[in-house]
Amino acid sequence: MECHECGLAHDVPPLQDGARARCARCDNSLHQLREVSLDHAFAYSCAGAICFLMANMLPFISLEISGRAQVASLITGVRALYDEGFWELAIVVAVTMLAAPSLQILCRLLVLGGLRLRRPPRWLPVLYRFSTKISRWAMVEVYMLGVFVAYVKLIDLxxxxxxxxxxxxGALMLTTVLTGSMLDDETVWRAFESKGVVPRHVAVDRARPTCRCETCGLVSNLDENGKGHCPRCLAHLHHRKPASLSRTWALVTTAAILYIPANLFPVMTVVSLGHGEPDTILSGVVALADAGMWPLALLVLFASILVPVLKLVGLVVLLITTQSASTWRLHERTVLYRIIEFVGRWSMIDIFMISILVALVQLGEIATIQPGIGAIAFASVVIITMIASESFDPRLMWDALDRHSGKRGR
Structure with a gap:
């Protein structure tokens, strides 16, 4: 088994129930065995499917002001953004809050339910590969924070x-988190092996070049041209992510350019009794602070202003030190990469909040909230930085140490 963060290969023995294997070099979690994890994950997935249906069928939020009422559901936010001409934001919200969560739940139900069969279908591994790729774009927990921010902004009006x-x-968020905590990729792939869905006990010749599969984590040999396919999941094999540094540089540069209009242009405009005042991200934070909502103001400041800056600065630090083959604080840089990967999605709070407010506050001359062009730039920054962190290969940092010591990480 090879660590996907530093590239060090390990001989991991069979684990006891509840035991966890960690990388000896960067302390990354390699595998945790829980014998009941798949059963629990299937139960949570069933509960999540029920919660998702209820969330789309039941009333969501209603607003009443001056005798006028407006009701919003999950889909009305997408529709309102599209009607306002902001189809880009409508697509982002639809994918992250509707399409990705529903596909994630469906795929997990089919995979975990199929593994309970005596002879599981052969297409289950392909479906699981798809579910792992789409899971990072399912942002139910971030949407809930957006709901909370929108609620606080409206209760005084x-x-x-x-x-x-x-x-x-909220229940969907809990079931999603619990399902994710139960699912260990290596446990799932070994379940596929035990059911005969994928090959098992693939022999590895240590004298030949080896490679860790980015999809299922299996270590196998490359051919004489340094290429190949994973014998377990059939994914393309690459010793390192192709053009990792150049692609990450291009994405980081693009996000840095878009960050300027994202903060200069308004993200929404509140029109009340014929008079409107545009709000930027920073002015929204100031308005919350002036209203005495300091905890919420700090939350929005951190998620919408500081996190994008920290992600960009952090990625630049990782890129520069990696390109210079520096061995400086490798463990701390790896931790920085983990933080960037984790916090990437949380900046979407403002976008979800805007979708809720635009859907709710459409009361004609009394009050109307319109999205602004800055929201498109801000959503682009969040998405591009998420893709940038995914395109960066942290193993390149540790390759410098291997070259310095004159050996490959084994």
């Missing part, structure tokens, strides 16, 4: 009622 749909989304 109008009468706001929280429907059962919000509680269903």
């Amino acid at each position: 109008a009468s706001v009622d929280v429907g059962y749909g919000v509680f269903a989304v």
